Amino acid sequence: MQTVNALDPLRSALSALRAKGTIALVPTMGALHDGHLTLVRKARARADAVVVSIFVNPLQFGVNEDLDAYPRVLARDSELLAAEGVDVLWAPHVSAMYPEGFATSIRVSGVSEGLCGAARPGHFDGVATVVCKLFNQVAPDMALFGEKDWQQLAVIRRMARDLDLTSPHVARIFGVPIVREEDGLAMSSRNAYLTADERARAVALPEAMRTAIARIEAGEKLAETLAALVQELMQAGFASIDYAQLCDAESLDVLAAPIDRAMRLLVAARLGTTRLIDNMAVGR
Numbered sequence: 001m002q003t004v005n006a007l008d009p010l011r012s013a014l015s016a017l018r019a020k021g022t023i024a025l026v027p028t029m030g031a032l033h034d035g036h037l038t039l040v041r042k043a044r045a046r047a048d049a050v051v052v053s054i055f056v057n058p059l060q061f062g063v064n065e066d067l068d069a070y071p072r073v074l075a076r077d078s079e080l081l082a083a084e085g086v087d088v089l090w091a092p093h094v095s096a097m098y099p100e101g102f103a104t105s106i107r108v109s110g111v112s113e114g115l116c117g118a119a120r121p122g123h124f125d126g127v128a129t130v131v132c133k134l135f136n137q138v139a140p141d142m143a144l145f146g147e148k149d150w151q152q153l154a155v156i157r158r159m160a161r162d163l164d165l166t167s168p169h170v171a172r173i174f175g176v177p178i179v180r181e182e183d184g185l186a187m188s189s190r191n192a193y194l195t196a197d198e199r200a201r202a203v204a205l206p207e208a209m210r211t212a213i214a215r216i217e218a219g220e221k222l223a224e225t226l227a228a229l230v231q232e233l234m235q236a237g238f239a240s241i242d243y244a245q246l247c248d249a250e251s252l253d254v255l256a257a258p259i260d261r262a263m264r265l266l267v268a269a270r271l272g273t274t275r276l277i278d279n280m281a282v283g284r
C-alpha cells in the first residue's frame, strides 16, 4: 500500500492504478472500525483498485465540537488498511486540502437542513465540500459510504447529481448497511468516547428503535410511538434527544404518518457528552 499526503504523488499513484482498471474510493476520517473495513472489503469486491482517504475534516466540525479530541491513529489505521489490500492511502495534510486562502463552500439545501443539519449548523456544508474535493482529487469510478450516516449519504447523492459528479468519474455511489456490535449498537468512531457505564446503556438506542418500528408497522399512532421512544431513551440514561423522526428515506422529509414509500426512522441522542446517531428502515 502506498501512502500519499500531497496531490502530486496522489496523481502519480492514481495513474498507475488506472492502468489496472476501475478505482473505488472509500472516504473516512480514520479511527477505523469494522464498519469501515466492511466498506473497504465491498470496495475491493467491486473495483480493481481501492483508494481510502483519511482526513479529519475541520470544515465539518462546529465551534463546540470535538475536532481536537477526534481520535487520530494513523499508524494503526494504516496497518489495518494494508492488511485489507488497499492500494493507496490518501492522507492529506490540512494545508494540502485547504491551502491558504481557501474560500469555497458547497451547500446542499433541503436534504441537509433538518435532523443533524439543524443540530449541527454548517456540518453538511463541510461534508459536501470535502467529498466534492475528494471526488475531484481521486476521480474514482465509484465511492462507498456507510448507511450509518444516512443523511450524509442523502446529501452526497444530491450533491453528486446536482453538480454532475456522477458522470463520468463517480459513476456510482454505494451505501453500505450499518455494521453493528453484537448487542446491536451501530459501530462508530465516537463509541470510543463512551464510559463503560454509558456503553452498557447505549444499547437502549437500537432496542428502543426496534420497539418503535414494530409499533409503527403494527399501525400504532406515530406521535405517541415517537414520544414513547424518547421516554424510553431518557429512562435508560440518555441526557437529551436531538431528534427521533420517521422520514421519507430519500428526501428525508419528516413524516406525520407512515407513507407508501421507503421510510427510515432516524434518531440522534446524547449519552453523557457523546452524541450517538442511528437509523433503521421502516416498512420494507
Ligand code: PAF
Residues within 6 Å of the ligand: 027, 028, 029, 030, 055, 057, 060, 127, 130, 131, 149, 152
Ligand atoms: O463519514 C465520514 O467519515 C466523513 O463525514 C466523510 C464522508 C469522510 C467526510 O469527511
